[in-house]
Amino acid sequence: MGLTEVRDFSLAGWAEPDRAEERARGYCECLEEGNILFFAQTPFSLPESDRSFLLNVRQTSSAVHKNISYKPDRDRVHGLTPGNADGEELLRIMRSYSQSVTNFVRQFLSPYRDRWHLDFASYRSIEEEDRDLPLQKRNDLLHVDSFPTRPSNGHRILRVFTNLNPTQPRVWLTSDPFDLLVRKYGNPARLNHLASESRSPWRHVNRRLIRLTRSLGIPLVDRPLYDQFMLGFHHELKGNRDFQENCPKSRWEFPPGSTWLVFTDTVPHAVLSGQFALEQTFIIQRDALLLPHKAPYRVLEELTGVSVVD
Ligand code: SIN
Ligand code: FE
Secondary structure, three states: OOOOOEEEOOOOOOOOOOOHHHHHHHHHHHHHOOOEEEEOOOOOOOOHHHHHHHHOOOEOOOOOOOOEEEEOOOOEEEOEOOOOOOHHHHHHHHHHHHHHHHHHHHHHOHHHOOOEEEEEEEEEOOOOOOOOOOHHHOOOOOEOOOOOOOOOOOOEEEEEEEEOOOOOOEEEEEOOOHHHHHHHHOOHHHHHHHHHHHHOOOHHHHHHHHHHHHHOOOOOOOOOHHHHHHHHHHHHHHHOHHHHHHOOOEEEEEOOOOEEEEEOOOOOEEEEEOOOEEEEEEEEOHHHOOOHHHOHHHHHHHHHOOOOOO
């Protein structure tokens, strides 16, 4: 399987009860193969009044917050200027968006239903074109996702985006999915390191020490081997000029009001332009996958011959 395809489900009657489970399995497989599923119109409820409120919200210019984020487990919003009078209404809208998109995914991707950890939602109110961000945080360079503060240990990063912009598309580039990408651009020294760390008898001792340190209130990140590799790969891809300039690319324009779903740990992506997007992340459990051999952790295990998840 080569370059990502965008499959349009807008008219496909995805919600018809007839053969619903079978169709939902097909959607999950299509995503796991490294495609993007696309709806020309938002397939869940997002009231017009909420959309227009969001278009007028301004986030803080602080470098700490790349976007406005909503944390469902704490029911809190971050990234608004302190004391901003919009805070309460924004919280209500982000909570309601997060619930609506989750209900939609429960139905659309029913094989994954509730076999996930509901991660953050975000509101991306800043124009992406010419955004001034440090290299590792740049969105306009192709990369696969790996979260520095929220390791996934091989569970998968599924993201649902909606373009709220009333007039402008959100423009993406994508490239070959992870299994091809890591074979071509994975750093052999780091793959060897992954294999030797996995075999090391000290590995569990080191992790236990980190956990102990954390329990004393020292905020060390307890990063499993899988995430050490994936975060390094994310940084390497962003810094690799040959890859950025010469890899095969597809360009997509997601129009106003559209929604798209993608495993961003498999599909390398970059956003070239666009302003005002909503996004919800689901961490899908490894054992819910229908094509587990396509999962990055399994591809890494095949390449190294060792187990890379705990
Ligand atoms: C990203 O996940 O790299 C950014 C995608 C977007 O905001 O469109
Ligand atoms: Fe990303």
